[in-house]
Amino acid sequence: MPGIIAVIGKRRNDVSCKAVADDITDRVYESQSFRRTSADYTSEASIRILHRKKDDYGLSDSERFIIAWCGRPMYKGRLLTEDTADEMLKSGEDAADSIRGLTGHYQLLIYYKARGECFAAADKISTHPLYYTETPDFTVITPEVLSLKALKRCGWQPTIGTGAVFQFIASGFLWGDTTFWEEVKRLAPGHFIKCGENAVELHSYWEMTFKPERGNRRFFINELSEAIDADLESIPAGKAILTLSGGYDSRGLLGLMKVRGVEFDAVSYAFGFDFTTDSDAGVGKYFADKLRVRHRFYKGEFGEPSVVIDNIRKAVVATGGETDVVASQEALLGADFYRLLAEEYDYLVRGDEIWGWSDHIVNRDMAFWECSLLSLNEFPQPAKYLKPDSYQRALEFAGEQRKSLAEEYNQPGANLDDFKDFVYWRHREPRLLQNIAYFRRCYITHIAPFLFDRTLSVINRAPSKFRVNKNLYLDLMRSRFPELFLDGNLPNPYGPKVDKFQLLYQYEAIRDFIADCLIVNPPLHISDIFDPVRFEPWVRQTLNVKPKTSASGSNIKPNPVRQFAGKALNRTKFLRSRVKWAMVRNGKRETPAWPNDHSHLFRLGILALALREYEDY
Structure with a gap:
């Protein structure tokens, strides 16, 4: 994917960084389809940028430093260019201060030649991935974790972490800065690293640690409205394509982009299904x-299983297999979908956001499962197939991880909803949603205006009572676009449906593919922790279940007692949250991220594919 590759020598050995940088660059997914921009400083540092013609990027190689970036970093309100980059570094600020002064979505690297020091930064959301590792001779930075396989010839021997496997089983994505290789870390949002002759140092320059200000609901609605409008001015020139669903976020962007006169079309899609109005x-x-916005529909076809399987494999390689949704969504649309969009449009616009996640919560465990950071005893499948000792280790690991993650939010007096939204910013947004975005960026520039800096600043200052269930955003959109948010005649998309995974499993080639990954030729780390006696029957049974239409939407008969109870609970978010917590703990209700057997089996298949890549070293 587009991004920066850097190899920074430690000045201990006479080892040239250039050959290593070239090897890693060649390992990047579809690297042959990207253009390359390079800078080398003697044998001590080699920097590469992979990019397409339409990508935003830059590289300045001066007497004192090299600075490289991908994306759209802003310095003092101006888009970073070679001129503004020189101005920034000649202003007397050190690299850390310069990084703190940047806004926008980007990845950035600064190398000081005389000192042999390198700084690499991720933006506040980590929209552009950076992974890093060390060897005795150099530090390596790359946008793709699996490109580090090139280090094998340097004697680098990574190990796979069982904790990462447990995280993926639980959530379908990795938490925090974890990768499947214990020796590799992902650069967290709002962080930068400093490296050179000494060991890598990790520093934080910004966190979504909420600092609520005084103000009523109307005050913050006005603040958010002004921030969104100002951020939308940063949308680049050209023709955009908006991915449009029935959800609130893309619906809001539809109205905002139309009002601003942005040139754009909209696209919606389905997986294996034809277009219907009730979808x-x-x-x-x-x-x-x-x-009156032009709308396009795209159907992810399942009829050619070999193509589907090939797309799934490509998605795992490109993103390191760190998120199952890349395979279960982007790969099922296929690379051709994004190539088609890239031919006709300059960039893709998405409604990714961090307005404030889910209901009010009553304790920290609830915050974790609201953000999909589950323990394996919070949904039923793992107990069916893990070896007893592995299951117990997974529970202990989750407990230790939750304790460690809770300590990240070191804000005295902070309320639980602030903590929940911090977890969402730190783990779910960058590790799930942005990992999906990484795959899209292999083909087309990806823009998420609701994650721009001014909007983040308002959310950071708004009291939690305005953020719960996206309340602040929804109040704003209802007032600005009542025709989009107060329409009582819109189609009902929640009617009976067939699960897309059940539909996939009707193809023998797909069933054989999943079975091969998990049963016939499983990776070692699957064999070590899964109980084959119990696992294989569960896999076979799940693969062979006939598709069933889910009973939802119009098929559910109204229950007056349940309706009355629901209205009563909705009057107070605190009571509703406590009832929700009690029902989950007593097995009367599923956690929000509870997977069904078919989706969970697909997740395990993606895990197996990913582990094959990491074990094949």
Whole structure:
């Protein structure tokens, strides 16, 4: 994918960094389809940028330093260019101060030639991935973790962490800075590293640690409105394509982009299903038609299983297999979908956000499962197939991890909803949503305006009572676009449906593919912790279940007692949250991230594919 590769020598040995940098660059997914921009400083530092013609990037190689970036960093309100980069570094600020003064979505690297020091930074959301590791001779930075396989010839021997395997089983994505290799870390949002002759130092320059200010709801609605409008001015020139669903976030962008006069079309999609009005895509078209925006529909085809399997493999290689949704969504659309968009549009716009996640919470465990950082005893499948000792180790690991992650939010007097939204910013947004975005960036520039800096600043200052369930954002959108948010005639997308995984499993080639990954030729780390006696029957049974239409939406008959109870609970978020917690703990209700057997089996298949890549070293 597009990004910066850097090899920084430690000045202990006479080892040239250039050959290593070239090897890693060649290992990047579809590297042959990208352009390359390079800078080398003697044998001590080699920097490469992979990019497409339409990508935003830059490299300045001066007498004192090399600075490289991908994305759209802003310095003092101006887009970073070679001129502004020189100005920034000649201003007398050190690299850390310069990084703190940047805004926008980017990855950035600064190398000081005389000192042999390198600084690499991720933005506040980690929209552009950076991974790093060390050897005795150099520090390596790359946008793709699996490209580090090139270090084998240097004697580098990484190990796979069982904790990462447990995280993936639980959440479908990795937490914090974890990768499947224990020796490799991912650069966290709002962080930078300093490296050179000494060991890598990790520093934080910004965190979503909430600092609520005084103000009523109307005050913060106005603040958010002004921030969003100002951030939208940063959208680049050119023609955009908005991915439009029935959800609130893309719906809001539809209205905002239309009002601003942005040149754009909208696209909705489905996986294995034709277009229907009573679907997510149907709701998207309904609102696009309402604002007279051209709407397109794309169907992810399952009819050629070999193509589906090939796309899944590519997605795992490109993203390191760190998120199952890349395979279960982006790969099922296929690379051709994004190539098609890239031919006709300059960039893709998405409604990714951190407005404030889910209900009010009553304790920290609830915060973790609301953000999908589950323990393996909070949903049923792992107990069916893990060896007893592995299951117990996984529970102990989750407990230790939650304790460690809770300590990250060191804010005296902070309330639980602030903690929950911090966990969402630190773990779910960068590790799930942005990992999905990484794959899209292999083909087309990805823009998420609701994650720009001014908007983040307002969310950071808003009291938690305004953030719960996206309340502040929704109040703003209802007032600005009542035709989009107060329409009682929109189609119902929640009617009966067939699970897309059940539909996939009707193809023998897909069933054989999943079985081969998990049963016939499983990776070692699957064999070590899974109980084959119990696991294989569960896999076979799940693969062979006939598709069933889910009973939801219009098929559910109204229950007056349940309706009355629901209305009563909705009057007080605190009571509703306590009832929700009690029902989950007593097995009367599923956690929000509870997977069904079919989706969980697919997750395990992706895990096995990823582990094959890491074990094949």
